[in-house]
Amino acid sequence: MGKxxxxxMFFWLFLAPALLSFIIVVVIPFFMGIxxxxxxxxxxxxxxxxxxxxxxxxxMFKDIAFQYSFIRTFVFTLLSVMTINFVALMLAFLVTxxxxxxxxxxxxxxVPNLIGGLVLGYVWQFIFKxxxxxxxxxxxxxxxxxxLLLADPTLTLFGLIFAFTWQYxxxxxxxxxxxxxxxxxxxxxxxxxxxxxxxxxxxxxxxPMIAQAFTITSFLTLVxxxxxxxxxxxxxxxxxxxxxxxxxVNSTELLAVHIYNVAFKYxxxxxxxxxxxxxxxxLSVVSMAQVYYNKKREVEx
Amino acid sequence: xxxxxxxxxxSLTLVTLILFLITIFPFFIIVINSAKAxxxxxxxxxxxxxxxxxxxxNIKIIWSKPTIRYSASLFTSVVxxxxxxxxxxxxxxMAAWVxxxxxxxxxxxxxxxxxxxxxxxxQVVMFPLVSLFRxxxxxxxxxxxxxxxxxxxAYIGFGAPLAVFMFHGFIKSIPKELEEAATIDGCNKxxxxxxxxxxILKPIFVTIIILNAIWIWNDFLLxxxxxxxxxxxxxxxxxxxxxxxxxxxxxxxxMTAVLMAAAPIVVGFLIAQKHIIKGMVSGxxx
Numbered sequence: 001m002g003k004x005x006x007x008x009m010f011f012w013l014f015l016a017p018a019l020l021s022f023i024i025v026v027v028i029p030f031f032m033g034i035x036x037x038x039x040x041x042x043x044x045x046x047x048x049x050x051x052x053x054x055x056x057x058x059x060m061f062k063d064i065a066f067q068y069s070f071i072r073t074f075v076f077t078l079l080s081v082m083t084i085n086f087v088a089l090m091l092a093f094l095v096t097x098x099x100x101x102x103x104x105x106x107x108x109x110x111v112p113n114l115i116g117g118l119v120l121g122y123v124w125q126f127i128f129k130x131x132x133x134x135x136x137x138x139x140x141x142x143x144x145x146x147x148l149l150l151a152d153p154t155l156t157l158f159g160l161i162f163a164f165t166w167q168y169x170x171x172x173x174x175x176x177x178x179x180x181x182x183x184x185x186x187x188x189x190x191x192x193x194x195x196x197x198x199x200x201x202x203x204x205x206x207x208p209m210i211a212q213a214f215t216i217t218s219f220l221t222l223v224x225x226x227x228x229x230x231x232x233x234x235x236x237x238x239x240x241x242x243x244x245x246x247x248x249v250n251s252t253e254l255l256a257v258h259i260y261n262v263a264f265k266y267x268x269x270x271x272x273x274x275x276x277x278x279x280x281x282x283l284s285v286v287s288m289a290q291v292y293y294n295k296k297r298e299v300e301x
Numbered sequence: 302x303x304x305x306x307x308x309x310x311x312s313l314t315l316v317t318l319i320l321f322l323i324t325i326f327p328f329f330i331i332v333i334n335s336a337k338a339x340x341x342x343x344x345x346x347x348x349x350x351x352x353x354x355x356x357x358x359n360i361k362i363i364w365s366k367p368t369i370r371y372s373a374s375l376f377t378s379v380v381x382x383x384x385x386x387x388x389x390x391x392x393x394x395m396a397a398w399v400x401x402x403x404x405x406x407x408x409x410x411x412x413x414x415x416x417x418x419x420x421x422x423x424q425v426v427m428f429p430l431v432s433l434f435r436x437x438x439x440x441x442x443x444x445x446x447x448x449x450x451x452x453x454x455a456y457i458g459f460g461a462p463l464a465v466f467m468f469h470g471f472i473k474s475i476p477k478e479l480e481e482a483a484t485i486d487g488c489n490k491x492x493x494x495x496x497x498x499x500x501i502l503k504p505i506f507v508t509i510i511i512l513n514a515i516w517i518w519n520d521f522l523l524x525x526x527x528x529x530x531x532x533x534x535x536x537x538x539x540x541x542x543x544x545x546x547x548x549x550x551x552x553x554x555x556m557t558a559v560l561m562a563a564a565p566i567v568v569g570f571l572i573a574q575k576h577i578i579k580g581m582v583s584g585x586x587x
Binding site for chain 1 (some may be wrong): 310313314316317320321324325327329330331334340344345346347378388393394395396398399400403408411414415418420421422423424425426427428429430431432433435439454455457458459462465490491494515518519520521522536538541542545550555556559562563566567570571574581
């Protein structure tokens, strides 16, 4: 065997396990998905899907539940990105200061991230339903006793954001810590000599210096908020009901849950798949626009 | 230290402590309520339990409940997580290495193909994946759904893009001379990889294993599609789902099940805390 052929074989041999798995699990299903979204696919064995063109897409945009889910997902994502980044940055600030036991606190803030969305969803369900009203009773605060977070369609979204922030802020905090530790101390000191106050220091020095981390954290929080599924399933299962354009809709049925429900609960695989394709397109456009916009503001050292 | 500075430090410490207490509050709730019986948890969800012994009773109930099959689910979770981590990290490192060391159109294209996997959300491929697994079963006779190997294959496929990307970046910074010297000493290519390159990649291995361990251990959507909720082969999140779904409002047992699901990974984290935090930080800014 020639040396060149041998080296070529070696290349493919080393590549094969990862590449083949990736092709089977992601690449082929991706193209199958595009095809299925243009058919009346039912996923039932033995029934061949028929071509229906863009019918599934037309139905989707007419569907009130989809419109509602779409808007709610955007609201949820926007608010989550803001709260998670705000909390994470604050935590990172605190644990990079001269306080005692900062490594202990860092680990503590990270721990919620270890618990899966499904499991923590049940925990928060219990806290919202039983613990908070009970605390209200004990302290005599009527507001807390009557705070039915998971029964009011407006409040429930905030319950979700709260639980998600609790889980995810510690992870984002880690990225901010790494970035904050890289900010040159001389710059901060120089500005102190010049008499800058806390906010001036933050706004003019720290913030531009951690802009690169900010691009990453906003990207991660955006993509993960948009795809949120597990917490919703365990915490609210899509409920409670809300009224939108004179129709009953599920107030926390965000896109990922909506796609799942359309496919399984309402037994419409092809329409679920078409919605998934739109989900992918919207997520790609939004996340790329976000990265592009943030990249422009980064400063090079 | 000036008085002002001291005051600032004290108030920062206080704020941190308060935030820390809020962070661990749910864990506190889980622990105190896992040691209660159903009546007690309904009336007193925020007090310490009357008898901590109830915790053991609850654990025994969960352990022996046929609906949750805790020991079997734990075993499944451990096997799937272990083999997925092993295969994702080794296969991805192998792929990334040949992609870096081979300059050709094919290697550039394949690297870009892997990168494209980073932006494809799971929702787009999940239904067709199940369909494809069924087709593979019908045409080759190899069962893919509800099997360990189907699940592990799925994790390699979804885990490879990020792992290949991270290894790729790291391998580029390794001097080629090291590998050439080993070749002159008589190593063949496989030996160069396993004996020379892999040990250098250790820090990135740690990062990838940690990131994937947290994801795979807790994953719900993918196993719910490939294994199915309430089937014979189920991971811990699936077991919790099936259990919580069938025992509506049995909060005492749900809390115990939650405790038993979270305990293995939290204990693992506390043991390997230093490495994990280091790994997270180096992984997150790459």
